[in-house]
Amino acid sequence: MPDTTQAHSIADLPAQKAAAPASAAEGRARYFNTGNAFNVQLPPVPDHAFADEPARALDPATPTGLIPCDISGVLGCDFPATSPFVLARYARIRAGEELAVNFIASGVVHYVIAGSGITVSGDETVNWQAGDVFVTPGDSGQTHRAGDSDAVLWIVTNEPQLAFERSQNPLPGAAPTGVVHYPAAEIDRQIALIYQVGRGEEIAGSALIFSSDMQEASRNVLPTLTVAMNSLPAGVVQRPHRHNSVAVSLVIRGKGCFSMIDGRRKDWSPWATTITPPVSVHSHHNAGDEQALFLIIQDGGLFYHARAMGFEFVDA
């Protein structure tokens, strides 16, 4: 029994236990209060950029394998994580070699940075090439095989979300997505359509949002993950805004581009994975002379479902 006689406020009380537990289950109980339960300080999500990981993934000397963007130590998570609910990795697959993976996730998002190849997921096969996006369901593993040249993939999952709950892959046939393929040429066509039709200022940027037949109602690719190809014409600034979802982004093309995150300038580097922390005020700036492209994964589905997206423009 802890000594509580010195406590001046319920905020000073340590975790309380049953005075005389009659069972092991009663002995496991802990009791907190309004003073000491809601002041747990988690480390904030940093505005980190992963630049070494893509350099390694693109280095011909790197063998076939996965390179995680893991800051679990910074986040205080006991599982690999790029953000509390999202994990990004690069995969290098040497020409003609295979990489078999089986992530504990509800689904897996892929972007092809370089090369071409095939991915087998369950009884389906995706033939991919540079610039493609494809999604595989989390109820089976995937085997990636590179073609005649080395291939590099960017692979993003919600593994931290499942690890947080200590849950497992969906049961066979129960994944919230099928195999979905967005070829590069079709992505280009869809982006061109967005610019052709145009938009008003109340729409935050000119992004292509990826969804599927199974997730059409949610406009997501997975119940929790939203995937968008954002584009920024030369000389354009995306209006400052914030939202409660985190963004984990891949710089696809961004010479002369930078982001402002809570007043800090973050220069883009080729194929970097960047973190835009939740709630941070951010804007993206293209000071270069070509259209910028970046693929954004957000845990936005979580916040939409909770009716707590918290999107707002924050003009200076």
Ligand SMILES: [Fe+2]
């Ligand atoms: Fe944003």
